[in-house]
Amino acid sequence: MSNLPRHEYDPTATGALADVRVVDLSRLVAGNVLTKVLADHGAEVIKIEPLEGDTLRAWKVGGVETSWKTICRNKFSVALNLRNPTAIEAVLALCETAAIFVESFRPGVLEAMGLSPETLLARNPALVIVRISGWGQTGPFAHKPGFGTLVEGYSGFAAVNGFADREPVLPPMFMGDAYAGLHGAGSTMIALRHAEKTGRGQVIDLSLFEPIFNVLEPQMANWRITGTLKPRTGSRSTNTSPRNAYRTADGGWVCLSASTQGMTEKLFRSIGREDLITDPRFARNPDRVRNGVELDEIIAGYVGARSMAENLAHFDATGVTIGPIQDAQSLEADHYVAAREALIEVPDADMPGGWLPMGGHVPRLSETPTILARPAPRLGEHNEAILGAETCTRLRQAGAMAV
The missing domain is CATH 3.40.50.10540 (Crotonobetainyl-coa:carnitine coa-transferase; domain 1)
Known part of the structure; x- marks a missing residue:
């Protein structure tokens, strides 16, 4: 039995473009x-x-x-x-x-x-x-x-x-x-x-x-400035880091984006790695983008040791921007989608x-x-x-x- 909201059609309903x-x-x-x-x-x-x-x-x-x-x-x-x-x-x-x-x-x-x-x-x-x-x-x-x-x-x-x-x-x-x-x-x-x-x-x-x-279109301006083509990077971004998909201990996937300095520092604290805030490899966004593979390994190690539910609960409690990667089956049962x-x-x-x-x-x-x-x-x-x-x-x- 689906929990999705059910709506009946109303042929008398009118909208803002009713005369168009x-x-x-x-x-x-x-x-x-x-x-x-x-x-x-x-x-x-x-x-x-x-x-x-x-x-x-x-x-x-x-x-x-x-x-x-x-x-x-x-x-x-x-x-x-x-x-x-x-x-x-x-x-x-x-x-x-x-x-x-x-x-x-x-x-x-x-x-x-x-x-x-x-x-x-x-x-x-x-x-x-x-x-x-x-x-x-x-x-x-x-x-x-x-x-x-x-x-x-x-x-x-x-x-x-x-x-x-x-x-x-x-x-x-x-x-x-x-x-x-x-x-x-x-x-x-x-x-x-x-x-x-x-x-x-x-x-x-x-x-x-x-x-x-x-x-x-920003890619065209970037190409003119750098003379290099934007590479394929999977789920990693060339503009900000960390940003990727990480596998959980029970086989699920979460997506994480810490696109501001404040969010990145919050993330580092939440995984018990406050030392990364001052680490020259990860101190600022350009540093993190250059060293994205190393940073992803650190985050993946933390996420991969915990289940989907444990990761979502932990990062939600610490205010870090993370969410599940969903499919049609999970979306149909999702409380946010229904609400x-x-x-x-x-x-x-x-x-x-x-x-x-x-x-x-x-x-x-x-x-x-x-x-x-x-x-x-x-x-x-x-x-x-x-x-x-x-x-x-x-x-x-x-x-x-x-x-």
Whole structure:
């Protein structure tokens, strides 16, 4: 029996973006993360899916669309054959009543479909158009397909991730896409604010590459100053020490970061090594970074002689910044995660036990909290609710919608 907080969907719930209609033609992760943020704050996000569904639906575990269900909550689904001109006209009609339009096709595809920014803005001059692509709408790679994996390598992330004696390591989740989606949500709100003030929409050129590259940008200045490349150091930092992952006596792992001088001195006292405070190898942060291997051996010896519980209790009592390295199993049972409702459960008949764990409400706004209005939609679930019965009949007759 899970101890996670359980929430029911409330279809009457409204949020700060309740009057904002979003037409979302994006696929996979970045666009869906972007519109999840908007939907969680009450926007009416209409997913325009191909007749076979968004590719995200195919990412199943045990036959369950876990990625779709967690990233596409609070949205509506309309399934159309976008190669059919009648379907394109239906999309244009929706855009006339929308505030935001999101797509993630390769540059040029939208124009070929008859949905160019010029066409969309002619129908709705205040429309905010978000164009997501691997490499951006301009530049020498604009024509190339691009997934998050490619930008995680091209941006320099993989080159510094991992251990020095091993290959570069790509992230084990859709990090590049998520960064782009979150960047995109913020820029969309900026553009929406401008549109509301001026009545003029605009086009947002959002690549997957630039958001993750921006997170890594200090490396470029460091390279220019030093002429040396940042090495792969595992969990050790090249900026501060001590900072690493240490194994406990019972086989667990803890992460520790003492990024200030005061915290480092507190750590040294807590392990009974006050002498290290004045040891020239470890007296100041630059010294500790240079002698990080030796310092890690000292800390690892202390941590490794004690169990996970003993380490956490001891360092918590002494005020040292240390925590467990957790996995899905431990997170599900974690009291902090439950207390903060960082992970909640919602009803879902496809899940074992009938409950689906998913992320809770983030960020937390005091006056306009996020909502949980409806589960991720079935393919084409809202065709008639969004387009109307008459339009759906016309689309079916034209072969633009499944029967």
